[in-house]
Amino acid sequence: MSNHQPNQLDTRWEYTTLRPPRGATKKEAEDPRDEINELAADGWRLVETIDYTGGGTKYLVFERPVSKADQTEDEHSA
Numbered sequence: 001m002s003n004h005q006p007n008q009l010d011t012r013w014e015y016t017t018l019r020p021p022r023g024a025t026k027k028e029a030e031d032p033r034d035e036i037n038e039l040a041a042d043g044w045r046l047v048e049t050i051d052y053t054g055g056g057t058k059y060l061v062f063e064r065p066v067s068k069a070d071q072t073e074d075e076h077s078a
Helices: 033-041 068-077
Strands: 013-018 045-051 057-065
Touching (some): 013 033
Antiparallel strands (some): 013 057
């Protein structure tokens, strides 16, 4: 009988990005709350932002663990 406990090292992750919507002036970002909540409902969590060199957020980076079904499918297709 195996005494293996799943841990962070066993978890495979996938990532997606969201570009915050910008207003007509291209200077002020609009609130991306609805898009963030949709991603959260699908299991994504915000982990990082990628900023423009001169300031301001270019992308929001989200991650979620790859489901066991997806991992098994990937292993069989390799």
